[in-house]
Amino acid sequence: MLNVDVLIIGGSAAGLVAAITAKSNNPDKSVMLVRKEEKVMIPCGIPYIFGTIGTSDKNILPDGGLKNLGVEIRIDEITDVDAEKKLAKTASGEEIAYDKLVFATGSSPVIPQWLKGTDLKNVFTILKDKNYLDSLYHAFEGLKKIVLVGAGFIGVEVADELNKKGFDVTVIEIMPRILGLAFDDEFAAPVGETLEARGVKVRTGVGIQEILGDAKVTGVQLDNGEKLDADAVILSLGYRPNTSLARNSGFSINEYGFIVTDQYKRTSKPDHFAVGDCSEKRDFLTGKLSRIMLASTACAEARVAGLNLFSLSTICTFRGTIGIYSTCIGETACGVAGLNEATAKSEGFDVVTASFTGVDTHPGCLDCSQKQTVKLIVSKKNGVILGGETLGGRSVGELTNVIGFAIQNGMTVNDLLVAQIGTHPLLTASPAGYPLIKAAEIAAKALKNA
Amino acid sequence: MLNVDVLIIGGSAAGLVAAITAKSNNPDKSVMLVRKEEKVMIPCGIPYIFGTIGTSDKNILPDGGLKNLGVEIRIDEITDVDAEKKLAKTASGEEIAYDKLVFATGSSPVIPQWLKGTDLKNVFTILKDKNYLDSLYHAFEGLKKIVLVGAGFIGVEVADELNKKGFDVTVIEIMPRILGLAFDDEFAAPVGETLEARGVKVRTGVGIQEILGDAKVTGVQLDNGEKLDADAVILSLGYRPNTSLARNSGFSINEYGFIVTDQYKRTSKPDHFAVGDCSEKRDFLTGKLSRIMLASTACAEARVAGLNLFSLSTICTFRGTIGIYSTCIGETACGVAGLNEATAKSEGFDVVTASFTGVDTHPGCLDCSQKQTVKLIVSKKNGVILGGETLGGRSVGELTNVIGFAIQNGMTVNDLLVAQIGTHPLLTASPAGYPLIKAAEIAAKALKNA
Numbered sequence: 001m002l003n004v005d006v007l008i009i010g011g012s013a014a015g016l017v018a019a020i021t022a023k024s025n026n027p028d029k030s031v032m033l034v035r036k037e038e039k040v041m042i043p044c045g046i047p048y049i050f051g052t053i054g055t056s057d058k059n060i061l062p063d064g065g066l067k068n069l070g071v072e073i074r075i076d077e078i079t080d081v082d083a084e085k086k087l088a089k090t091a092s093g094e095e096i097a098y099d100k101l102v103f104a105t106g107s108s109p110v111i112p113q114w115l116k117g118t119d120l121k122n123v124f125t126i127l128k129d130k131n132y133l134d135s136l137y138h139a140f141e142g143l144k145k146i147v148l149v150g151a152g153f154i155g156v157e158v159a160d161e162l163n164k165k166g167f168d169v170t171v172i173e174i175m176p177r178i179l180g181l182a183f184d185d186e187f188a189a190p191v192g193e194t195l196e197a198r199g200v201k202v203r204t205g206v207g208i209q210e211i212l213g214d215a216k217v218t219g220v221q222l223d224n225g226e227k228l229d230a231d232a233v234i235l236s237l238g239y240r241p242n243t244s245l246a247r248n249s250g251f252s253i254n255e256y257g258f259i260v261t262d263q264y265k266r267t268s269k270p271d272h273f274a275v276g277d278c279s280e281k282r283d284f285l286t287g288k289l290s291r292i293m294l295a296s297t298a299c300a301e302a303r304v305a306g307l308n309l310f311s312l313s314t315i316c317t318f319r320g321t322i323g324i325y326s327t328c329i330g331e332t333a334c335g336v337a338g339l340n341e342a343t344a345k346s347e348g349f350d351v352v353t354a355s356f357t358g359v360d361t362h363p364g365c366l367d368c369s370q371k372q373t374v375k376l377i378v379s380k381k382n383g384v385i386l387g388g389e390t391l392g393g394r395s396v397g398e399l400t401n402v403i404g405f406a407i408q409n410g411m412t413v414n415d416l417l418v419a420q421i422g423t424h425p426l427l428t429a430s431p432a433g434y435p436l437i438k439a440a441e442i443a444a445k446a447l448k449n450a
Numbered sequence: 451m452l453n454v455d456v457l458i459i460g461g462s463a464a465g466l467v468a469a470i471t472a473k474s475n476n477p478d479k480s481v482m483l484v485r486k487e488e489k490v491m492i493p494c495g496i497p498y499i500f501g502t503i504g505t506s507d508k509n510i511l512p513d514g515g516l517k518n519l520g521v522e523i524r525i526d527e528i529t530d531v532d533a534e535k536k537l538a539k540t541a542s543g544e545e546i547a548y549d550k551l552v553f554a555t556g557s558s559p560v561i562p563q564w565l566k567g568t569d570l571k572n573v574f575t576i577l578k579d580k581n582y583l584d585s586l587y588h589a590f591e592g593l594k595k596i597v598l599v600g601a602g603f604i605g606v607e608v609a610d611e612l613n614k615k616g617f618d619v620t621v622i623e624i625m626p627r628i629l630g631l632a633f634d635d636e637f638a639a640p641v642g643e644t645l646e647a648r649g650v651k652v653r654t655g656v657g658i659q660e661i662l663g664d665a666k667v668t669g670v671q672l673d674n675g676e677k678l679d680a681d682a683v684i685l686s687l688g689y690r691p692n693t694s695l696a697r698n699s700g701f702s703i704n705e706y707g708f709i710v711t712d713q714y715k716r717t718s719k720p721d722h723f724a725v726g727d728c729s730e731k732r733d734f735l736t737g738k739l740s741r742i743m744l745a746s747t748a749c750a751e752a753r754v755a756g757l758n759l760f761s762l763s764t765i766c767t768f769r770g771t772i773g774i775y776s777t778c779i780g781e782t783a784c785g786v787a788g789l790n791e792a793t794a795k796s797e798g799f800d801v802v803t804a805s806f807t808g809v810d811t812h813p814g815c816l817d818c819s820q821k822q823t824v825k826l827i828v829s830k831k832n833g834v835i836l837g838g839e840t841l842g843g844r845s846v847g848e849l850t851n852v853i854g855f856a857i858q859n860g861m862t863v864n865d866l867l868v869a870q871i872g873t874h875p876l877l878t879a880s881p882a883g884y885p886l887i888k889a890a891e892i893a894a895k896a897l898k899n900a
Contacts, residue, residue: 397877
C-alpha cells in the first residue's frame, strides 16, 4: 500500500495547478498526482492541433513543473475512493492511503442520447485525450466534408482550423448565432462573418435530427427536413463533469451534475476537495449554480484548494465564477468577461449598456491597426460593471482581462471614468479614445438619464 | 467681448477630453476651446511620424468629437487671465468672459540652460507642434548622423524610428541604462539590446558636456572627454509644465513648477481648474508630489475636471497618479504600472519582488509566440501590489493595464492568487502558466518566508 499526504486525481490544468500549489506551499508533504493519460493535452490548445499547431505532440502540458517540485506522477486510474478510510484503489490494483484528496477529474463531451447515429464510424467528439485526438486526426485523411454540430468556442475554433487544412466544413447551430451563449448578437455576428469569409459554411437556427449512414457517416438530417452530405461529424455540444467516481463514492452531486463544493473547494466529506470542470460553480454576481467550465477558472479553483488543504485561510476563498472567455478567428478576436446583456437581463438585472468603437492603435492608420469595440453591461441601480464584451485585434485577449479585473473588484462606471490606463501608439487605443473608458462615459450618461 | 460658460485653454489630449466631458455632461452650457495650433499632434504618436507613420499629417488629433458636440474651437493664444473678473484676453485682441476655466496648457521640452550649443542650427527638441516637427523632418533630409540626448521613452522611440529611416543614430544617456527611470534593470536591458540589434548605437552612463559646432552642429562633447560627430542633435531630456500664463495670473505653482490642484483638479482660485501636464500630480501610493506626465493620466484628470465643473461629485475624484507606461521596439514590448523595485525601495517601501517568465501563447510553439515576463513589486507588510513590470510581445500593452487595475483597486498577492483571468491559445499565456499569477505565487511564498 502506498501512503501519501495529498492525492490528486486528474492531470489536466486543475490537477496540475492543485498539485503544484499543494506541494510548493507544503514542501514537507508528499503529493501524488494520478492520471490516466501518459501525455496530457493543453485543453484550450486542442482545436489548434488540427491546423495551426499541426500535431498533438506540440500541445502537451509539460510535467517539468510537477517533477521539479517533487510531485509524484502515476499513470493509472483511480477506480474507488473510500472517503471514511481515506483509501483509494487504482485500476492496476494499487491501494493508496492519503490524508487529503482532490478530485480534478475534468469533463467529457456531451453525446445526446436521443440522437441517432452517434455510434457510426467517423462520428467524433473533441475528447481531451491525445490518443483519441490522434486517431481522429488520422481518420480525417482522405475525407472531404466535415460537419460540426454545435457552434460554441470549441466548435467554431475546430471548424476554422479544419477549414484551414482544406476540408469542406459546415457548422450547424440551433441558436440564431454562433457563440450565442457567450456573446450578444453584435459581437457574435462579426465573428460568424469572418468565419464564413474564410470558407466555413455556417448554418444557424437549425438543429440536427439524426446522423445518417450505414456503419459509416454519409450525412446529417437537419430538423428543417434538409439533408447535408458528410464524411465525418464532430459533435461539439458542450461538456459534462466527470463525476462517476465521486458519485459512486458517496459524495454529494448538485442538480447540474457537479461535485458539491464550498468556497474553499471542499466537498461534502472532510479532507476531500474538488476543483475544475468536475466541481460545483457558482456565478460571481448572482451566487447561482453555474455550468461554466473554463481552464482559467479551474486554475483559480485549484490554487484555492491547494492553499487551503491543511488549514483554512480566510483570504484565499473563491468568490464565484466569472466567465472570462476570448477567441480569435483569423485576425478578428473577441472576448467577454462577466455577464453579457442577454444573460444579465434574463438574470433579472436592470441594466444600461454602452458600446464604443475606436481603433486599437493611435493614430489608427498603422499597418497593424484594427477597429476595437467595447461594450459594457452596467447595473442601473448602482453603476456596477456586470460584464463587458470586446471585439478587435489580438490585444482584446488581455483587454478582456482588464474588464475581468474591473468586475472582480466591483468597479463602477464612475470608477472607470477616472481609472488610469497606460497607452502606447503601437500597443493600445489612444488615451482620449480608449474604448473601455469611452464606453464608461456613455454608460455614465445613460445612467444619469435613466 | 465673447461670453462662454466654460473656457478650456489648450487642445491636446487633456484639453480635448476636458472639453468633451464638460460639454457632453452639460449640454446646455457653452464650451470654448482655445488653442494655438491649427492641427494638434497625437502626443504619443509623435515619435512614429519619423518612420512608421511617415508624416505628421496622419498623426492629427481629430476635431470631430468636439465639433459634433458643439464645442467651439478657436485658434488663438490666451495671453492673460483675470481670475477675479473671470476674463481672458487673447493674442488676437479678443476678450472672453467665462464662468469656469480649465488650464490644459501642456508641457514643453526641457533645454538645459547650462548646456552650450543648444542654439546651433540642427539642434532640436521633440516639441509637440506640427509645424515645428515638419520643419525638423525636412531639416533631416540629407543628414547622416543624429545624436539623441536622453534615453527616456521619447528618446528611445525617436531613435528607433530614425534608425528605421536609415539615419546613423546614437543615443546618449547619463543613467546606466536606457529607460532607467521607468524600468528596473532587467526590463530596460533587453529593450536596450533590441535597440542596439536594430542598429541604434546606445551610449549609457555618459552625459553630454557641450554641443559642438560653429553656427551648425558638428558633434557633441561627452563628459568623459570623448567627441562624437553629429549632423543633428535632438534633446530628449524630459518636459516641463507650461505654466507661465497661470503663474503670471497669480495661480499657485508647486515646487516642481506645476499648477497646484486639489483632488477635483481645482486650482488655488475658485472656478479655475487645471488638468494634464501643466497640473499638479501626486503619487497614487505615497501622495507625494510627482513629475509624471502621461497622456493617459491627463485624460483621466480631464474627465475629473469636466465632471466636477459645476458641482462636485464625491465619487469622481482623482486619487493620485499611477504611472502606467508601455513601449515597443520592434517586436519587443514592455510596460510598467506603479512603482518599479528601485523606486519602491527609494520611497521607503519594504518590498518583496517576484518574476516569472512564460510564453504569451499556449502552447508556446506558435509562429507568433513570444516569451513573456511579469515582475511584481509587493509590500512586505500587507501584500499589496505596489507595481508591476512586463516584457514580451504586443499583448503586454493591455497586460500592463491589468496590473494597473490591480494597483488601482488595492489588490494584494492573495487576491491575485485566486483572481480569474481569461486565456486563449492565440491571445494569452496559458491559465496554468500565466506569468502575472505565477509571479503572485512566487511573491506569496516569499511573503510567507519573509
